Amino acid sequence: MNTSILAVGWDVRGWLGKQQAVAVLKLNTQQPNLEPEWWVSDDFQFEKDRPLNLASLLKPALSDNYQSFIDNADSVVIGIDAPLAFPKAFKALLNGDTTELKPAGKEIDNPLAYRDCERWVHQMHGKKPLSAAFDKLGNGATLAMSVCHGLRRDGFSLLPQEGDQADRAVIEVYPGIVKQEPKRASPAIDMIHRLVPTETKPGTDRYDAALCAIVAAVYAGAGGYLGLPELIDFQPGFDRSEGWVYSLPPKTDLK
Secondary structure (H helix, E strand, O other): OOOEEEEEEEEOOOOOOOOOEEEEEEEEOOOOOOOOEEEEOOOOOOOOOOOOOHHHHHHHHHHHHHHHHHHOOOEEEEEEEOOOOOOHHHHHHHOOOOOOOOOOOOHHHOOOOOOHHHHHHHHHHOOOOOOOOOOOOHHHHHHHHHHHHHHHHOOOEEOOOOOOOOOEEEEEOOHHHHEOOOOOOOOEOHHHHOOOOOOOOOOOHHHHHHHHHHHHHHHHHHHHHHOOOOOOOOOOOOOHHHOOEOOOOOHHHOO
8 A cells, every 4th residue: 555655746838938837745644643745846947958757847846856755655646737648539630530520519529629538527527628639728738748758758657548557657637627716816625725835826837736736646545634535537438548637526526
């Protein structure tokens, strides 16, 4: 059983500009009297001409000491607020597939624009994500996917594409669905907001990164320790290649 957990949250924006942040949450589920520890970066931009990998992601929060954090944790989970895959129909179109496509009644139903897991988010949480294929979200999505390639080289597994569980895991999360209102500046629901460092304010990249880290910690098995329910598992019948948005149950089911 994993007891020492390092949960990393990354609020992704794009390739240029200092508009993203990383939050790191360290806890031990077997030591309830030991307060969880937080490290939250300032907004940053990846360094020019440097590899996109674990070091480039963690250094803004943990500086050069990042590797000792990794080595001393039973479980390391990185929660990323960005699509980590494009819709399979969109990829097929780019590869020259000639399968006939017909206009969908709603944008969310367009297989070129959205993945099944995003339609699931819309149905379950009442929140319509941006489309990585059709909207400017592609800026952050391509950056996140590029970093994921580096993380895989550093020994991490992208889930659920590469399995159901891993001690060094990367998952896709969506902090907007745990906020009280559909606004970026809205705080999260109380049971999650209380876990965020008090100096980290709603409406900031740092705040959203902290929400990602909390979801990552629940994935790693710290739900009971943090007073949160388990995440909803990858649903049978979905295509693993399109990924999955790991989330808590809908807000209406949380007490």
